[in-house]
Amino acid sequence: EAGVVQSPRYKIIEKKQPVAFWCNPISGHNTLYWYLQNLGQGPELLIRYENEEAVDDSQLPKDRFSAERLKGVDSTLKIQPAELGDSAVYLCASSRGGRVTEAFFGQGTRLTVV
Amino acid sequence: AQTVTQSQPEMSVQEAETVTLSCTYDTSESDYYLFWYKQPPSRQMILVIRQEAYKQQNATENRFSVNFQKAAKSFSLKISDSQLGDAAMYFCARGNQGGKLIFGQGTELSVKP
Numbered sequence: 001e002a003g004v005v006q007s008p009r010y011k012i013i014e015k016k017q018p019v020a021f022w023c024n025p026i027s028g029h030n031t032l033y034w035y036l037q038n039l040g041q042g043p044e045l046l047i048r049y050e051n052e053e054a055v056d057d058s059q060l061p062k063d064r065f066s067a068e069r070l071k072g073v074d075s076t077l078k079i080q081p082a083e084l085g086d087s088a089v090y091l092c093a094s095s096r097g098g099r100v101t102e103a104f105f106g107q108g109t110r111l112t113v114v
Numbered sequence: 115a116q117t118v119t120q121s122q123p124e125m126s127v128q129e130a131e132t133v134t135l136s137c138t139y140d141t142s143e144s145d146y147y148l149f150w151y152k153q154p155p156s157r158q159m160i161l162v163i164r165q166e167a168y169k170q171q172n173a174t175e176n177r178f179s180v181n182f183q184k185a186a187k188s189f190s191l192k193i194s195d196s197q198l199g200d201a202a203m204y205f206c207a208r209g210n211q212g213g214k215l216i217f218g219q220g221t222e223l224s225v226k227p
Contacts, residue, residue, distance in 0.1 A: 031213050042118075042205050042217035043159070056214060089157060095213065102149065103215055105159035 002026065004106035006092050012112045018080035021109045025073065025094030032069055033103060034077050035091040043091055049075065050097060082113045118208050120218035127196045128226050134181075135191045135221045137206030144168075147209040148182065148189045153220075154202040162204070165189065193223075201225045 005024040013019050025032050030051050035043035046065065048056040051072035060067065064083070069075040079086055089110050093103040118139045127133035139148070150162040165173045165182050172180050177197075181190045193200055206218040 033215065040220070042207075042219050044217070045215065048213060050213070091157075091159065093159070093215075097213060102147070102161060102164055102209070104161070105151075108157045110157070 004094050004104055006106035006109055010110050013082055015084055015113050016081040019082050021077045021090050023075045023092030029094035030097035031095045032075050033093040037089040084113050087113045118206055118216050118218040120206055120221050122221045124222045126224045131196055132194045135204050137189045139187050139208045143210055149207045150191045151205045152202045196225050198225050
């Protein structure tokens with residue numbers, strides 16, 4: 001079974017530029033998460049999808065961040081415009097959903113904004 | 115607040131020895147899940163062990179076991195016969211039936227040869 005795939009693994013951009021991250025979850029997993037992980041800290045949830053529906057986006061800074069999960073499979077997270085403080089690791093995870101919340105993670109994208 | 119707290123930013127253990135990582139959490143729910151994840155420098159979060167709150171028996175996975183104290187809202191991880199490959203960041207996490215997963219701040223474990 002293939003794991004969660006994220007791309008790119010690394011991204012360096014100048015501030016005020018847009019950036020997008022892509023995630024392909026494990027086949028059959030209905031729930032998809034995007035997490036933000038700052039250096040030395042635990043992941044913090046940005047948004048959670050159940051199939052195509054964003055069921056928890058309360059922590060997503062909607063003035064500059066957006067996400068979509070078309071057809072309930074792949075997902076894209078976008079930042080526009082990026083700020084210096086957005087430099088972090090962006091993790092995608094997926095789970096089967098339902099009662100069990102065991103999540104499987106991708107390798108993340110390390111974003112550096114200069 | 116629905117929080118997860120890891121009070122040990124760093125821990126160190128001698129190879130082949132045993133180490134225990136602490137975690138406490140806060141929740142108003144009666145049914146939930148607890149997890150320990152390992153994050154090596156590659157950044158891949160790897161599930162180490164899982165505990166369902168309604169089960170009184172502590173989970174074990176080979177050299178990894180937990181001490182789950184539901185009343186105290188405590189969930190510690192014990193690593194026996196520590197190996198060099200165990201060195202990593204370890205995160206405690208709480209999940210609920212709604213699918214929300216909340217992480218602690220992490221404990222960096224180093225293993226000395």
